């Protein structure tokens with residue numbers, strides 16, 4: 001099996017490609033035509049037999065550019081199949097709707113992406129699906145939350161913004177004997193830093209908008225897994241309609257080719273920036289799983305091959321002092337995403353609510369900054385942080 005960077009470049013890429021092109025074409029079409037009735041009947045026979053190489057029929061079901069990206073992502077995760085979506089949220093909501101029915105119970109780890117928990121709290125109950133939230137670091141609470149109707153456990157690792165890391169071996173140990181499906185949102189880890197399927201999880205989910213795309217120029221989501229579960233997720237995508245556009249799939253294919261290079265660089269910068277901040281008197285606390293001070297450092301060390309490109313930290317001071325720091329930063333953009341080549345920083349409290357009580361309820365400290373590192377030079381990033389901290 002080729003290594004990551006080889007897979008990132010070559011997996012899913014047909015050889016030869018149409019017109020002798022080096023890159024996978026953007027097949028910009030909504031539908032696919034048939035020459036005659038005989039061709040339709042041939043297609044129907046292949047479809048009925050479950051042939052995975054069945055030709056394309058209509059853009060909501062498949063597209064060749066999208067299929068190439070799916071094969072590449074499946075190869076990187078070491079999974080049988082991937083299904084691509086219009087966004088990470090589309091991947092998550094479609095998968096939950098595909099796998100759960102009225103009366104089923106879902107367990108989610110606290111601290112998952114807030115729109116994911118919002119879907120569980122505000123939407124799933126409308127279809128009779130109940131969710132229990134358990135702390136990421138409490139296996140006993142996880143075991144105790146299991147009911148005869150529990151169908152799925154969804155975790156996220158590392159979490160946003162405190163970068164908590166779940167012990168996946170323990171998760172599989174607890175879920176396995178009950179036959180409960182396990183899924184992970186591995187957006188922050190990427191396949192370069194964590195291989196959840198090798199740890200025994202059933203499904204890996206990504207907001208491909210982040211590291212997989214890597215250039216802050218597309219929205220996409222992906223689910224990786226095997227067998228009948230993936231058939232159900234693919235069928236649900238065809239009904240719910242959250243497909244990725246051929247153009248976005250092309251941008252994703254292009255971004256994926258450099259995933260290994262980008263993430264390794266971001267891992268290196270992440271560790272340097274986290275160490276710099278931890279030693280700075282104007283910083284109250286740093287959250288980075290690569291630091292021994294992080295509560296999940298030992299698990300991360302055992303489970304991950306890199307600690308990622310996001311560093312969260314609290315500035316010594318209140319909301320306003322932290323805002324002053326943010327406004328003095330010259331290098332990163334200010335905004336709400338992560339995982340691309342440009343560094344982006346965010347004082348999360350300001351994005352959550354203008355109301356202090358609501359911010360407290362969301363569990364986000366006023367002085368917390370999430371710094372999503374790009375691929376700029378680490379010395380320049382650190383020098384910029386240093387000058388910004390010096391002036392507050």
Ligand SMILES: Cc1ncc(COP(=O)(O)O)c(C=O)c1O
Pocket residue numbers: 087088089090113156160185187188206207208209210219220221337
């Ligand atoms: C961990 C995680 N999962 C899922 C999502 C949702 O992905 P998207 O914005 O592509 O819908 C995000 C977005 O920020 C995220 O951070």
